[in-house]
Amino acid sequence: MLDIQYIRDNPELVAEKSKQKGYDVDVTQLLGFDRERRDLQTQVDQLRQERNEIASSMKGGKPSDELVAKGREIKDKLADLEHQLAAIDEEFITLLKTVPNMPLDEVPVGSSEQENVEIRTWGEKPNFDFEPKNHAQIAEAKGWLDTARATKIAGARFVYTMGDLVRLEFALWQFGLDTLSDQEILQKIIDDNGLKISAKPFTPILPPAVAKQAVFEATGRLNRQEQTYKIEDEDLWLNASAEHTISPIYIDEIIPEEELPIRYVGYTTAFRREAGTYGKDTEGIFRLHQFNKLEMECFTTPESSYDEHLFLVAIQEYLMQQLGLPYHVLEKCTADIGRPNAKGVDVEVWLPSQNTYRETHTADYIKDYQTRAMKTRLRRRDGTIELAHTNDATAFSQRPLIGIIENFQTADGNVSVPEVLRPYMGGKQEI
RNA sequence: GGAGAGAUGACCGAGUGGUUGAAGGUGCUGCUCUCGAAAAGCAGUGUGCCGGCAACGGUACCGAGGGUUCGAAUCCCUCUCUCUCCGCCA
Numbered sequence: 218m219l220d221i222q223y224i225r226d227n228p229e230l231v232a233e234k235s236k237q238k239g240y241d242v243d244v245t246q247l248l249g250f251d252r253e254r255r256d257l258q259t260q261v262d263q264l265r266q267e268r269n270e271i272a273s274s275m276k277g278g279k280p281s282d283e284l285v286a287k288g289r290e291i292k293d294k295l296a297d298l299e300h301q302l303a304a305i306d307e308e309f310i311t312l313l314k315t316v317p318n319m320p321l322d323e324v325p326v327g328s329s330e331q332e333n334v335e336i337r338t339w340g341e342k343p344n345f346d347f348e349p350k351n352h353a354q355i356a357e358a359k360g361w362l363d364t365a366r367a368t369k370i371a372g373a374r375f376v377y378t379m380g381d382l383v384r385l386e387f388a389l390w391q392f393g394l395d396t397l398s399d400q401e402i403l404q405k406i407i408d409d410n411g412l413k414i415s416a417k418p419f420t421p422i423l424p425p426a427v428a429k430q431a432v433f434e435a436t437g438r439l440n441r442q443e444q445t446y447k448i449e450d451e452d453l454w455l456n457a458s459a460e461h462t463i464s465p466i467y468i469d470e471i472i473p474e475e476e477l478p479i480r481y482v483g484y485t486t487a488f489r490r491e492a493g494t495y496g497k498d499t500e501g502i503f504r505l506h507q508f509n510k511l512e513m514e515c516f517t518t519p520e521s522s523y524d525e526h527l528f529l530v531a532i533q534e535y536l537m538q539q540l541g542l543p544y545h546v547l548e549k550c551t552a553d554i555g556r557p558n559a560k561g562v563d564v565e566v567w568l569p570s571q572n573t574y575r576e577t578h579t580a581d582y583i584k585d586y587q588t589r590a591m592k593t594r595l596r597r598r599d600g601t602i603e604l605a606h607t608n609d610a611t612a613f614s615q616r617p618l619i620g621i622i623e624n625f626q627t628a629d630g631n632v633s634v635p636e637v638l639r640p641y642m643g644g645k646q647e648i
Numbered sequence: 649g650g651a652g653a654g655a656u657g658a659c660c661g662a663g664u665g666g667u668u669g670a671a672g673g674u675g676c677u678g679c680u681c682u683c684g685a686a687a688a689g690c691a692g693u694g695u696g697c698c699g700g701c702a703a704c705g706g707u708a709c710c711g712a713g714g715g716u717u718c719g720a721a722u723c724c725c726u727c728u729c730u731c732u733c734c735g736c737c738a
Binding site for chain 1: 666
């Protein structure tokens with residue numbers, strides 16, 4: 218959620234910036250609810266004060282008929298006002314939640330992902346002296362993927378992954394975990410990018426793959442029917458990213474400042490309905506209802522969250538560089554960063570078969586938009602309390618495997634294994 | 649899944665329906681004492697919301713949500729979670 222005080226102070230700006238992100242927010246109505254809510258709150262508090270004064274004047278004695286009658290009158294009035302307050306409050310919160318996070322001024326204004334801005338490219342696109350295949354062709358030929366049988370079992374957009382591709386996937390997770398646990402590597406990335414943050418390593422974490430609805434809503438990430446699977450007869454939704462079950466870990470908690478930053482690298486299987494993508498990316502493992510992902514999630518002080526975001530992007534690039542995959546980095550425009558984001562960056566890998574870059578990583582700069590709803594706060598050394606900031610970013614999804622297969626394919630239909638992954642592949646150079 | 653017990657502040661732990669936001673202890677902070685530390689003594693130490701420049705005032709919160717009552721941490725109902733025993737299971 219956005220800070221209501223900020224909205225009160227900057228109503229036009231909020232409307233304007235919301236529009237840039239593609240949200241039409243009725244700020245006037247929101248502020249109307251806000252005023253009404255506060256008026257009612259004041260009245261309710263005053264009545265409660267009267268009630269408490271009468272009650273405490275009893276001190277064990279029996280109240281007079283007169284006082285009982287007065288108390289009863291207050292009770293009735295109070296019940297009425299409390300109901301009004303609850304109703305207004307609900308409308309207020311519902312509307313407040315629709316207000317997106319404010320994009321930073323540096324975020325390019327745009328109306329679709331077409332207007333994302335390329336800020337860096339890295340690596341050499343491969344030149345093949347043969348006709349390159351796409352990853353699905355190679356993987357099916359190798360027996361690494363069985364889409365037909367998976368469809369029989371679970372339907373479209375599910376797949377059996379088998380053989381060396383499974384080993385390659387586990388190698389990717391292991392490489393990611395090792396890198397993010399290595400303080401020296403993290404320190405070097407921080408220094409190379411001129412960041413002023415701690416090099417505290419990431420703690421590996423395996424979160425639940427489901428969350429209660431209220432928790433999911435607090436993360437600002439529940440897209441309901443469109444994108445998320447609900448478990449029938451349970452108050453549970455399947456996570457569509459480890460971020461959904463890691464970011465709310467400190468819900469209702471106050472974290473001592475000295476414990477920050479808290480960095481997690483979490484692995485889960487993620488589930489997405491992928492509504493509205495029928496006919497897109499139907500081959501191979503590019504877009505599945507079920508996929509695996511290694512995700513970074515950080516809790517920081519407000520003053521260090523921006524550098525933390527840049528740090529996460531730098532880590533993503535480091536990981537891609539270690540694999541040797543050509544990529545570019547996009548600064549996402551206002552229309553593409555998503556409701557909770559103040560800024561967002563995508564890393565996209567070069568795919569020879571599509572002759573274009575495709576998304577492998579995303580990094581979200583959230584500020585306090587999630588923690589306000591989750592009530593995740595930090596306690597300063599002097600005792601003052603304020604909202605913590607969250608940042609999340611992909612470490613690895615399965616998509617870099619596509620990049621590896623396509624960019625490192627050989628004329629005879631094999632794939633050469635990136636050097637950094639070989640130790641996890643029993644030393645195999647080619648699969 | 650069946651039976652029983654329970655859920656109070658950072659932690660432990662009291663709490664007869666009416667000055668209980670909550671005793672007592674621990675921890676933490678400050679001060680006194682000390683060359684210093686320990687010990688001891690004194691004082692302070694929850695969070696949200698509303699109002700206020702602030703000091704501060706009001707209000708809510710004793711797992712969550714409803715209810716009874718003039719008045720609920722205390723009584724009733726529902727739910728969630730934890731523990732013990734049985735069953736089942738990787």
